[in-house]
Amino acid sequence: APLFTKDLYEGNDYIGVVTGLAWTSVGGEILFIETSLSKSKAPTLTLTGNLGNVMKESAILALEYIKAHATQLNIDESLFETMNVHVHVPEGAIPKDGPSAGITMVTAMTSAFTGHKVKKALAMTGEMTLRGKVLPVGGIKEKILAAKRANIKEVILCHENQKDIEEIKSSYLKGLKFHFVSDIREVLDIALIK
Amino acid sequence: APLFTKDLYEGNDYIGVVTGLAWTSVGGEILFIETSLSKSKAPTLTLTGNLGNVMKESAILALEYIKAHATQLNIDESLFETMNVHVHVPEGAIPKDGPSAGITMVTAMTSAFTGHKVKKALAMTGEMTLRGKVLPVGGIKEKILAAKRANIKEVILCHENQKDIEEIKSSYLKGLKFHFVSDIREVLDIALIK
Amino acid sequence: APLFTKDLYEGNDYIGVVTGLAWTSVGGEILFIETSLSKSKAPTLTLTGNLGNVMKESAILALEYIKAHATQLNIDESLFETMNVHVHVPEGAIPKDGPSAGITMVTAMTSAFTGHKVKKALAMTGEMTLRGKVLPVGGIKEKILAAKRANIKEVILCHENQKDIEEIKSSYLKGLKFHFVSDIREVLDIALIK
Amino acid sequence: APLFTKDLYEGNDYIGVVTGLAWTSVGGEILFIETSLSKSKAPTLTLTGNLGNVMKESAILALEYIKAHATQLNIDESLFETMNVHVHVPEGAIPKDGPSAGITMVTAMTSAFTGHKVKKALAMTGEMTLRGKVLPVGGIKEKILAAKRANIKEVILCHENQKDIEEIKSSYLKGLKFHFVSDIREVLDIALIK
Amino acid sequence: APLFTKDLYEGNDYIGVVTGLAWTSVGGEILFIETSLSKSKAPTLTLTGNLGNVMKESAILALEYIKAHATQLNIDESLFETMNVHVHVPEGAIPKDGPSAGITMVTAMTSAFTGHKVKKALAMTGEMTLRGKVLPVGGIKEKILAAKRANIKEVILCHENQKDIEEIKSSYLKGLKFHFVSDIREVLDIALIK
Amino acid sequence: APLFTKDLYEGNDYIGVVTGLAWTSVGGEILFIETSLSKSKAPTLTLTGNLGNVMKESAILALEYIKAHATQLNIDESLFETMNVHVHVPEGAIPKDGPSAGITMVTAMTSAFTGHKVKKALAMTGEMTLRGKVLPVGGIKEKILAAKRANIKEVILCHENQKDIEEIKSSYLKGLKFHFVSDIREVLDIALIK
Ligand SMILES: [Ca+2]
Ligand SMILES: [Ca+2]
Ligand SMILES: [Ca+2]
Ligand SMILES: [Ca+2]
Ligand SMILES: [Ca+2]
Ligand SMILES: [Ca+2]
Ligand SMILES: [Ca+2]
Ligand SMILES: [Ca+2]
Ligand SMILES: [Ca+2]
Ligand SMILES: [Ca+2]
Ligand SMILES: [Ca+2]
Ligand SMILES: [Ca+2]
Incomplete structure (x- = not known):
């Protein structure tokens, strides 16, 4: 039974946790993408949650983007x-894969590196490239319905996914605000509370 | 034959041993989740007992949670x-997997890092996320029956598993006290003797 | 649907990004081959994008060529x-393999190591060997049609692929300028703006 | 033919060799479980003899137990x-697996770390847990017959395997002395000559 | 098409490149076996070109032979x-395996370590052992025909392959000079220009 | 054809080469088991020749035995x-496995570590255990016939393989001298010229 429960949005109390x-x-x-930092003399990137190779690559890519843009992102490089x-x-019993959690991971x-919290009732989906470009992803209709059910109020998507939103019956979209973006910097501007 | 023996609760003499x-x-x-510390110049996390990948990830997650919350948990970071x-x-001949030993591992x-013993006749089951949230798990009825058979007196479960307990005939639950929790800090408060 | 969108040329704003x-x-x-550098005490070559072994070898080969020819390429070896x-x-959902991105990777x-931008509206395809020789690759007709559709204006190919161009109807080639090369130094001379 | 020869007990001349x-x-x-120490600047645990994963884990577990209990076992930690x-x-041609050599490995x-020889004509079988508990194992009747054939005089078993001994015809047990134990410290007390 | 083009001999301009x-x-x-050296604080042997395990072992063996015989080969060990x-x-799209490139690799x-060029229009095939012995290999007739087609003038073979040459129609061998060798030192004496 | 050639004994000119x-x-x-030493700041054991896991373990075991008995073997531990x-x-095209090259590897x-040459026209076969015990191996008749064909004059075997020799027609054994051993020290005493 736990495998099929539909989750709800859980607030923005935790730094480093973003809803995808x-x-x-x-x-x-x-x-939920959960990120946590801990002191280490030989720091690595640890990935858990039954992730496939493409999803693991999204996390590697996200960290590399952040390292290469530390100054712009106001992150202390010594971290x-x-x-x-x-x-x-979460949840470990369910295998997960694909590139669409890219922008959520960044x-x-x-959030974890800067200590900035994430905006309330916000969710997002989109692939990111190494230069920070946001790419469209599939399953938009099903994702939007899930967002509503989970009490999400704002959603960030790639601008190339706008056409997918336009195909959804407008009554289904009531109470949802959309942000269509093309670069990860727009995502971070919208998502992080400074 | 050893593969099918039903084990009994074995007391709380050992620091670092918790009943799942x-x-x-x-x-x-x-x-039994057994944890042991030993001096090392290049410390790692060693996992044995014929564990599958998801269960190994639970242990990685547990250690990372502890490292990131060392101060709150009163653990000397130099350890x-x-x-x-x-x-x-134990037992090496039986393959084990899944996320439900998460809270038991933490x-x-x-217990091993703080030196605090674990409460007597207590067992637990539940997945943990990186921010310390406790998630519901399956097989509750069968697990509760096993707990009784093994002379367990108290059980810690995710609050979302309360509905599974309510479906069990009350005569089966006699002599068992339940703790329904949503955060790992509640688990540690109940389980560790300070 | 994102799996089958046809991409367009995206400008030459980013150092380290080349169109293949x-x-x-x-x-x-x-x-797009995207390259990014970030400070590290133990530098490695990180490869993402769902790449097969032969394509990964192309990247290893490219970096080795650059290291062995740093002086000629005017690259500070301490980097x-x-x-x-x-x-x-990009895009992570699509598996990619083969040696034909070799010259694009170099x-x-x-570009990333020297800080030189890449020429506008240029694309390329070709295998490279360790001594810098450019080898012919397959699928030339299909690649050229894709280049036109994507608004590419110049294409670099191995001189042994010239015969494949000559077999394409000339009306299809209108507006495209070709460079036929045999050594990677010719590619870099054409592609990098100094 | 060598694959099926029945071996004999071989004396207790060698420190670090125990009969399982x-x-x-x-x-x-x-x-025979053979252990040997050699000087190394980067010491590791080397395992040979065509061992499966569970048997390798038994050796990892054994070494970890010894490291965590070095003081009680009178072992110089600098080793x-x-x-x-x-x-x-031995013998490399035969694949071996399972947890039942656990107490033999410890x-x-x-013996190797302390330099103490092992008692003459003694054999043993049993799984060990990280806290040193001895668990019952299978195949007791066949193992006991093999021990007699090999001229073994004393056998150490888990106390939970006593019932398996009681089911064997007493004439088969003639000349064999049994030690039923529940903790590895009992095994070491019986087996090592101080 | 590139997969089946027949290559030609390409001159001896490059140090570290030998025709097999x-x-x-x-x-x-x-x-072509291409070798390149580049400065590194943690030197390793990097192998690319879609090589199977046996061919990779030939390269490991070649480097080990050279390290063990550095003085005789006049190579500065600090390299x-x-x-x-x-x-x-080359070429990455084609899987390659087998021990017959051994002498070519050495x-x-x-050539790369000494800076000596390789003799013009020379090709070779043969397995090498760790003590430098040259072993016969298969496919001699097909290899010789390929050498002629590619404008090769001299071929080095194991002396045990001489019988295979004697079975080839002499008109096919016109213009080809053969060297039959039994030790890698003979190969290097013939191949390297000092 | 090279796969099935029958090899001949090749003399004892090379230190570190032993006939199995x-x-x-x-x-x-x-x-032929060929061993070579080369200077290294991070020495490892490198194994080539298309060896299976059991045969690789024999080499690991051999080196460990030598390290643990360096003093008795008169080997400078700093090596x-x-x-x-x-x-x-050799030969890379043929997969090899099994424990029977153990004594040959030691x-x-x-020979390589001490610089002592190996006795002329000598061959051997037998498994070794970590404490240096020699175990019997299979295929004795076929091996002895191969030894004769290859001009071998002396053979070292485990004493438990003596019965296999006694079953061979004595005319086949003419000109062969046998050494039946039970410990690796006997093998080294017979094989190495001091
Ligand atoms: Ca869920
Ligand atoms: Ca996609
Ligand atoms: Ca059990
Ligand atoms: Ca679950
Ligand atoms: Ca595309
Ligand atoms: Ca090709
Ligand atoms: Ca046996
Ligand atoms: Ca068992
Ligand atoms: Ca070719
Ligand atoms: Ca061969
Ligand atoms: Ca042969
Ligand atoms: Ca054997």
Whole structure:
């Protein structure tokens, strides 16, 4: 039974936790990307949550983007040499894969490194490239329905996914605000509370 | 024959040993999470007991949670740089997997790091996330029956598993006290004797 | 749907990003090789984008060529000991393999190490050997059609692929300028703006 | 032919060598756990003898137990940082697995680290847990017959295996003395000559 | 098409590049072993070109032979601690395996380490052992035909392959000079220009 | 053809090379264990020759035995920290496995470490255990016939293989001298010229 429960949005109390939208074999779902830092003399990136190779690559990519843009993101570079980064995606029993949690991972890690909280009732989905470009992803309709069910109020998507939103019956979209973006910097501007 | 013996609760003499509840192909079972520390110049996390990948991830997650919350848990951070952590789950002939030993692993490691013993006749089952949230798990009825058979008196479960307990005939629950929790700090407060 | 969108050329604003031509199961495609450097005490080559072993070897080969020819390429050798090199090929959901991105990878890495931008509206395809020789690759017709669709104006190919161009209807080639090369130094001379 | 020869007890001349009892596809067998220490600047645990994963875990577990209890076992802790530990189980052509050599491995390693010889004509079988508890194992009847054939005089077993001994015809047990134990410290007290 | 083009001999301009003879599913072929050195604080042997395990072992063996015979080969031993060795075999799309490139690899690496060029229009095929013995290999007829087609003038073979040459129609051998050798030192004497 | 040639004994000119006897799918064969040392700041054991896991373990075991008995074997222990050990078994195209080259490997490595040559026209076959015990191996008849064909004059075997020799027609054994041993020290005494 726990495998199929539909989760609810859980507030923005935790730094380093961001709500993503996933499209699984049982339909749309929200999922949480959790990031945590801990002191380490030999810092690495630790990934847990039954993640496939492409999803693991998204996390590697996210951390590399952050390292290469530390100054712009206002992150103290010495953290990369002193803190282990752990990214976890509950729930361990469910295999997860694909690139669509890319922007969620960058946002979660940036939140953890800067200490900035994430905006309330916000979810997001989108692939990121190494230069920070946001790419469109699939399963938009199912993800939006899941976001509503979970009490999400704002959603960040790639601008190339706007056409997918326009195909959804407008009554389903009531109470949801959309942000269509093309660069990860727009995502971080919208998502992080400074 | 040893593969199918039903184990009994074994007391709380050992620091670092916590009783979990498992749901295997032969029904409910209690299992022991054993943690041991040993001096090491290059400390790692060693995992034995024929564990699958998801269960190994639970142990990685547990250690990372403890490292990131060392101050709150009253753990001397220098231990992480001087002590190897070994987690073992007897019995080696039986493959074990899944996320439901998560809270048991955190409790066992925290017991080992703090030196606090674990409450008598207590068992637990539940997945933990990186921010310390406790998630519901399956097989509750079978696990509760196994707990009774093993002379367990108190059980810690996720509050979302309360509905599973309410579906069990009350005569089966006689003599068992339940703790329904949502955060790992509640688990540690109940389980560790200070 | 995102799996089959046809991409457009995206400008030359980013140092370290070069446009390649790929031949996939769904026809010709342009792809972007993105390279990024970040400070590291133990620099490695990080490869993401769902790459197969042969494509990963192309990146290893590219970096080795650059290291062995640092002086000729005007690259400060100390960078190899202080900067992590990350090569990413969007889009993560699509497996990619083969040696034909070889010259694109060398160009992208050299752009990142030297800080030189890449010529506007240029794409390329070709295998490279360790001594810098450019080898012919397959799927030329499909790649050229994809280049036109994507608004590419100049294409670099191995001189042994000239015969493949001569077999394409000339109306298809209108507006495209070709460079036929045999050594990677010609590629870098054409591609990098100094 | 060598694959099926029945071995004999071989004396207790060698420190670090202990006789175990195994249950293989061709019946009961005695086997030798050989341990050897050698100086090393980067000591590791080396395992040979065509061992499966569970049997390798038994050796890891054994070494960890010894490290965590070095003081009680009277072992100089500096040895762990200067000596490589090699555990070998002849005969390389035969795959071996399972947890039942656990107590034999602890005894062999403790003999090697302390320099104490092992009692004459003694064999043993049993799984060990990280806290030192001895668990019952299978194939007891076949193992006991093999022990007699091999001229063994004393056998150490888990107390939970006593019932298996009681089911064996007493004439088969003539000349054999049994030790039923529940903790590894009892095993070491019986087995090591001080 | 590129997969089946027949290559030509390409001159001896590059130090570290040696022409070998291969026998593939599409007949005899020449192939190039390319070696390159680059400064490194932690030198390793990097192998690319879609090589199977046996061919990778040939490269490991070649480097070990050279290290063990550095003085005789007039190689500065400090190079082994400061230079990364990269061996590449174009073309990446074609899997390659087998021990018959052994002597070609030693020659290519020795050329790179000494800076000596390789004799013009020379090709070779043969397995090498760790003590430098040259062993016979298969596919001699097909390899010789490929050598002629590629404008090769001299071929080095194991003396035990002389019988295979004697079975080839003499008109096919016109214009080819053979060297039959039994030790790698003979190969290097013939191949390297001092 | 090279796969099935029957090799001949090749003299004892090379330190570190010892002749073994193998039993393959095509009958008995002699094989050469070649050992070479080379200076290294981070010495390892390198194994080549298309060896299976059990045969690799024999080499690990051999080196560990030598390290643990360095004093008795008159080997300067500092060599273990300064010299890389490479063991190769020609011919790379043929997969090899099994424990029966154990005593041959110890002899080859000891020859390399001490600089002592190996006795002329001598071959051997037998498994070794970590304490130096020699175990019997299979295929004795086929191996002995191969030894004769290869001009071997003396053979070292485990004393438990004496019964296998007694079953061979005595005319086949003419000109062969046998040494039946039970400990590796006897092998080294017979094989190494001091
Ligand atoms: Ca869920
Ligand atoms: Ca996508
Ligand atoms: Ca049990
Ligand atoms: Ca679950
Ligand atoms: Ca695309
Ligand atoms: Ca090609
Ligand atoms: Ca046996
Ligand atoms: Ca068991
Ligand atoms: Ca070719
Ligand atoms: Ca061969
Ligand atoms: Ca042969
Ligand atoms: Ca054997």
